[in-house]
Amino acid sequence: MALDIDQIHHLHREAFRGSAEAELVDAIRASVTFVPELSLVAVAAEGSVLGHILLSVVTFHPDRHDATRRTALALAPLAVLPPHAGRGIGSALTTEALAMADERDEAMVAVLGAPAFYARFGFSPASESGVRSPYDEAGAAYQVRSIGGVALESGTVEYPPSFSQL
Numbered sequence: 789m790a791l792d793i794d795q796i797h798h799l800h801r802e803a804f805r806g807s808a809e810a811e812l813v814d815a816i817r818a819s820v821t822f823v824p825e826l827s828l829v830a831v832a833a834e835g836s837v838l839g840h841i842l843l844s845v846v847t848f849h850p851d852r853h854d855a856t857r858r859t860a861l862a863l864a865p866l867a868v869l870p871p872h873a874g875r876g877i878g879s880a881l882t883t884e885a886l887a888m889a890d891e892r893d894e895a896m897v898a899v900l901g902a903p904a905f906y907a908r909f910g911f912s913p914a915s916e917s918g919v920r921s922p923y924d925e926a927g928a929a930y931q932v933r934s935i936g937g938v939a940l941e942s943g944t945v946e947y948p949p950s951f952s953q954l
Contacts, residue, residue, distance in 0.1 A: 795837040796829065803867035812865060813842055815950035821845040828885055830877045839868040839877040841885045848895040850943040860945055861889055863899040882909055890936045897933045898945050906931050918942025
């Protein structure tokens with residue numbers, strides 16, 4: 789079933805009470821960092837979009853002097869329509885997206901979000917692993933999670949220009 793991209797855009801505007809995240813989704817969707825199978829939606833029986841999560845490709849530069857850069861995933865954004873929040877939609881989307889990520893070969897998944905929510909899925913503050921990014925000032929809200937249980941290594945996550953609007 790083809791989903792209405794406008795519904796996804798509207799969902800993010802409603803969930804975040806503004807346009808920045810909706811425009812981020814549009815920008816990622818139009819870029820080479822977009823991985824269509826990592827854009828998941830929760831849909832009501834009548835077809836309306838209730839939730840959306842997006843994982844896209846970013847670059848990871850390990851600190852080791854002999855290491856080459858790798859790809860990583862950014863979880864951004866996750867949104868649920870406000871009237872449906874607290875019903876497990878966001879958790880179900882996150883669980884499914886991370887299960888799909890665990891089947892891939894990226895270095896990690898990074899997210900800027902509520903530590904209390906994301907800790908349930910194995911995320912921890914990036915600073916604890918020595919992972920840096922443009923979002924370091926967010927403190928514990930900038931978090932990382934290993935993929936497939938592989939140990940995290942220190943380094944820097946580089947985001948594409950589409951993320952500069954956040």
